[in-house]
Amino acid sequence: MARIVHYINQFFAGVGGEDSAGTGPLLLDGPSGPGRRLAELVAPEHEIVATVWCGDDVAADKVDEIVGLVRSADPDLVVAGPAFTSGRYGLACARVVAAAHQAGVASVASMHEDNPGLDEAGAAPVVASGEVARRMAPSLERLAAGIRRLLAGETLTAEDGRIGAAARLTVVTDDNAATRAVDLALARLGGDAAATEIPLPRFDRVTPAAPVADASTVMLALVSEGGLVVADNPDGLESARATKWLRYPLEDRDALAPGDYMSVHGGFSTAWANEDPHRILPLDAARELEAEGAIGGLLGEYFVTTGNGTSVANARRFGVEWAADLRRSGARAAILTAT
Amino acid sequence: MPPGPGWQYAHVALTRLVHQVREVGFGQRTSFADGVLTVSAEQARGLLADEALAAVELSWVSPGQSARIVKVLDAVEPRSKGPGGGGIFPGFVGPARPQGSGETHVLRGATVVTAGFLPRAQEALVDLSGPAAALSPLGATHNLVVEFTPAQGAQWERVDAALRRGALRLAAALAEASLDAAPDAVEELPSPSAGARGGDLPRIGVVTNLQTQGSFKDVFVYGRSFGAGLPTLLDPGELDDGAVVSGQFGHPALKNPTFMHQNHPVVDELRRRHGNDVEFAGLVICPEPVEQGAKELISLFAAKVCAAAGFDAAIVTKEGGGNADADVALKMDALVDLGIQPVGLYAEMAGVDGTGPSVVVAPERATAMVSTGNYDHVLHLPEMEKAYGGEQFALVKAPAAASFEVPTAVVYCALSPLGWGRIAARSG
Amino acid sequence: MERAGIPTALLCNLVSIAERVGAPRIVRTRGIPYPTGDPSLDADAEKRWRRQLVDCALEALQTAVDEPTVFEAGQARSSTPPKMPVAAAAGADHA
Numbered sequence: 001m002a003r004i005v006h007y008i009n010q011f012f013a014g015v016g017g018e019d020s021a022g023t024g025p026l027l028l029d030g031p032s033g034p035g036r037r038l039a040e041l042v043a044p045e046h047e048i049v050a051t052v053w054c055g056d057d058v059a060a061d062k063v064d065e066i067v068g069l070v071r072s073a074d075p076d077l078v079v080a081g082p083a084f085t086s087g088r089y090g091l092a093c094a095r096v097v098a099a100a101h102q103a104g105v106a107s108v109a110s111m112h113e114d115n116p117g118l119d120e121a122g123a124a125p126v127v128a129s130g131e132v133a134r135r136m137a138p139s140l141e142r143l144a145a146g147i148r149r150l151l152a153g154e155t156l157t158a159e160d161g162r163i164g165a166a167a168r169l170t171v172v173t174d175d176n177a178a179t180r181a182v183d184l185a186l187a188r189l190g191g192d193a194a195a196t197e198i199p200l201p202r203f204d205r206v207t208p209a210a211p212v213a214d215a216s217t218v219m220l221a222l223v224s225e226g227g228l229v230v231a232d233n234p235d236g237l238e239s240a241r242a243t244k245w246l247r248y249p250l251e252d253r254d255a256l257a258p259g260d261y262m263s264v265h266g267g268f269s270t271a272w273a274n275e276d277p278h279r280i281l282p283l284d285a286a287r288e289l290e291a292e293g294a295i296g297g298l299l300g301e302y303f304v305t306t307g308n309g310t311s312v313a314n315a316r317r318f319g320v321e322w323a324a325d326l327r328r329s330g331a332r333a334a335i336l337t338a339t
Numbered sequence: 340m341p342p343g344p345g346w347q348y349a350h351v352a353l354t355r356l357v358h359q360v361r362e363v364g365f366g367q368r369t370s371f372a373d374g375v376l377t378v379s380a381e382q383a384r385g386l387l388a389d390e391a392l393a394a395v396e397l398s399w400v401s402p403g404q405s406a407r408i409v410k411v412l413d414a415v416e417p418r419s420k421g422p423g424g425g426g427i428f429p430g431f432v433g434p435a436r437p438q439g440s441g442e443t444h445v446l447r448g449a450t451v452v453t454a455g456f457l458p459r460a461q462e463a464l465v466d467l468s469g470p471a472a473a474l475s476p477l478g479a480t481h482n483l484v485v486e487f488t489p490a491q492g493a494q495w496e497r498v499d500a501a502l503r504r505g506a507l508r509l510a511a512a513l514a515e516a517s518l519d520a521a522p523d524a525v526e527e528l529p530s531p532s533a534g535a536r537g538g539d540l541p542r543i544g545v546v547t548n549l550q551t552q553g554s555f556k557d558v559f560v561y562g563r564s565f566g567a568g569l570p571t572l573l574d575p576g577e578l579d580d581g582a583v584v585s586g587q588f589g590h591p592a593l594k595n596p597t598f599m600h601q602n603h604p605v606v607d608e609l610r611r612r613h614g615n616d617v618e619f620a621g622l623v624i625c626p627e628p629v630e631q632g633a634k635e636l637i638s639l640f641a642a643k644v645c646a647a648a649g650f651d652a653a654i655v656t657k658e659g660g661g662n663a664d665a666d667v668a669l670k671m672d673a674l675v676d677l678g679i680q681p682v683g684l685y686a687e688m689a690g691v692d693g694t695g696p697s698v699v700v701a702p703e704r705a706t707a708m709v710s711t712g713n714y715d716h717v718l719h720l721p722e723m724e725k726a727y728g729g730e731q732f733a734l735v736k737a738p739a740a741a742s743f744e745v746p747t748a749v750v751y752c753a754l755s756p757l758g759w760g761r762i763a764a765r766s767g
Numbered sequence: 768m769e770r771a772g773i774p775t776a777l778l779c780n781l782v783s784i785a786e787r788v789g790a791p792r793i794v795r796t797r798g799i800p801y802p803t804g805d806p807s808l809d810a811d812a813e814k815r816w817r818r819q820l821v822d823c824a825l826e827a828l829q830t831a832v833d834e835p836t837v838f839e840a841g842q843a844r845s846s847t848p849p850k851m852p853v854a855a856a857a858g859a860d861h862a
């Protein structure tokens with residue numbers, strides 16, 4: 001009998017919603033939440049021996065701690081999710097299975113193809129779940145089938161519902177690349193419009209959010225990738241390849257005085273931004289809108305990072321974190337300035 | 340139908356007289372007989388003599404030996420068209436005049452290799468045995484390694500130029516020893532009939548980008564930097580005769596040394612299949628600049644040249660990593676826009692575990708790509724008895740002959756953008 | 768953020784890149800180093816331009832879109848290129 005450890009978030013563990021999103025991680029004996037049904041589906045051959053849960057706000061940064069708890073239960077296989085389209089939960093599931101896989105423990109996650117966490121699963125397989133928790137039952141069935149195959153020593157493929165980029169593995173070929181290139185040209189000229197050795201990168205197409213019905217009732221946020229920080233950059237925002245974002249207060253402020261703020265962006269001349277920080281963050285104009293009642297309010301802080309060679313994975317994480325933060329603080333729309 | 344007057348070179352074909360080198364050594368005089376190549380070290384040092392070089396050291400390093408060459412710079416296949424070179428390596432050894440016709444003697448299985456420190460050169464490595472030997476063309480050739488000590492105070496650019504000139508002279512002199520020997524093989528090479536359709540076969544050509552990004556990252560055509568050039572048709576025989584010479588020392592696995600231009604794998608493949616399942620439509624060479632605007636101009640221009648030469652499809656090759664992907668992508672899209680089917684040769688940068696985004700710049704409209712392997716794939720190299728080219732392999736801060744782990748990226752030509760290699764990355 | 772149901776208006780100069788990566792609501796600005804400014808204008812005119820950009824962003828946020836859509840804030844632009852502030856020009860780092 002194989003030992004399975006299941007990773008879920010605070011919500012599916014029954015601990016609570018957004019109010020508990022900052023808690024955990026914690027190890028529980030046996031299955032919990034959706035793990036109970038999953039345990040039935042993989043029984044009697046396999047057993048969920050423990051569950052680890054963590055709150056969505058902190059999980060992505062506590063992956064080492066989570067994986068430590070998971071491994072303390074001595075698993076043969078780690079399973080995470082289903083996370084559906086939930087961004088923070090998906091990111092955590094992906095990072096947990098990626099880390100476990102790298103540590104040599106077989107792992108699989110379940111989430112929807114549109115989940116922004118998908119690309120962070122590394123070499124660990126991910127199987128498709130439904131879009132929303134209402135699709136829990138069929139999602140668990142597919143996940144259970146994947147678990148059985150993995151524990152039988154097999155590899156998951158698209159037929160098992162595997163999604164995400166498969167690892168690019170080095171192979172030795174019969175023909176050299178020149179011969180294969182001419183073969184490929186002939187295949188294309190012969191009408192095979194899809195033939196290629198490198199499937200093109202998947203583009204993360206987002207469905208636009210619904211517009212705000214009436215801006216005069218909505219709290220607006222200001223967000224920028226222009227590297228605008230307070231003078232002397234005390235928090236050390238990077239000038240390129242940013243790994244973090246920062247927040248600075250706007251309360252009691254109607255304007256950004258030159259000298260109080262500076263841009264640390266390394267991708268352009270910051271002279272203009274430093275001469276007038278409003279060229280990066282339009283606080284003065286936003287305050288006018290607020291005074292005139294054109295918007296319901298302006299969020300009392302702005303978010304900033306540096307968009308200069310920043311990895312897609314980090315940028316996606318910033319987006320997920322901003323969205324969660326804005327939802328909690330009540331902001332419902334954002335102006336993003338980009339350099 | 341005969342080609343028009345603008346395609347004069349299309350009439351002529353080149354004959355390669357191939358002499359297989361089976362054994363090598365040093366001796367009183369340079370000679371070639373019965374597959375044995377003997378080199379006079381004194382003559383070789385004379386050919387390499389230059390005021391920028393204080394000393395040179397010569398060693399034969401052969402396949403199967405427990406040997407490693409580090410800091411590999413250029414590699415040249417010995418070739419000659421007659422006494423004094425007969426016009427070989429035009430612009431360096433012979434006068435800068437069009438070549439690519441007549442007869443060319445080839446010492447196959449031998450190379451002249453320069454190895455040592457130059458600024459901006461990224462450390463390249465060749466193993467003559469073990470798992471990396473099969474990944475480099477120099478793992479299977481007898482290599483006359485030229486190590487050097489720069490003269491006191493010599494400018495690095497002068498050192499680089501002296502090595503290039505010296506290695507080409509030496510390569511020509513070695514092949515000259517074979518002029519009277521009976522060849523092991525006579526290879527009659529078809530020449531593309533640019534612009535003129537000869538039959539019903541699909542016309543496939545090749546577009547080759549030459550990385551021209553300043554000193555130590557430059558490629559020479561007829562002795563001149565191609566940096567300020569525009570895409571142009573070249574007869575493939577001109578490559579055989581050394582019209583394209585490498586001075587590009589970045590990205591070891593993704594570089595195209597002179598040896599590789601002399602033996603361009605896509606050109607060889609198109610020649611081999613010419614008249615069978617393809618018609619070889621031609622070779623277009625392009626500079627590969629740093630700046631985006633120049634990349635765009637050159638790409639549009641290259642597509643225009645391919646269209647004028649009547650290509651149905653074009654194999655697009657690059658040199659270097661990162662920004663060089665953009666040159667391939669832009670050309671592929673420009674070719675699609677002119678109704679020409681492009682195929683791009685891409686080395687992938689997929690990370691150690693193969694899960695990273697593997698292509699730095701992918702085309703937007705074109706989609707046919709061939710993989711030449713994963714740059715980041717880790718190799719475990721065994722300890723060697725002897726190393727040439729330097730004491731240390733600086734990348735891993737280890738003695739050059741030691742056992743260590745390196746990415747495939749450091750192995751000379753392992754991910755050859757010209758299509759030499761037999762590895763690829765596959766989704767698994 | 769869009770995926771989480773928060774509509775965004777992206778103010779940027781490199782509109783083609785924003786379209787390619789799929790940003791839904793894009794407002795075109797005048798230069799990479801100053802998304803919400805235009806140093807070629809005098810102070811008052813620049814402030815007016817910024818207000819127009821923000822008004823345009825607000826309109827975008829209230830507009831339903833299916834695909835990347837570019838919104839244009841209208842104003843005749845100055846014909847003189849902006850001068851870099853002299854004191855701060857040294858050490859500008861172009862990546």
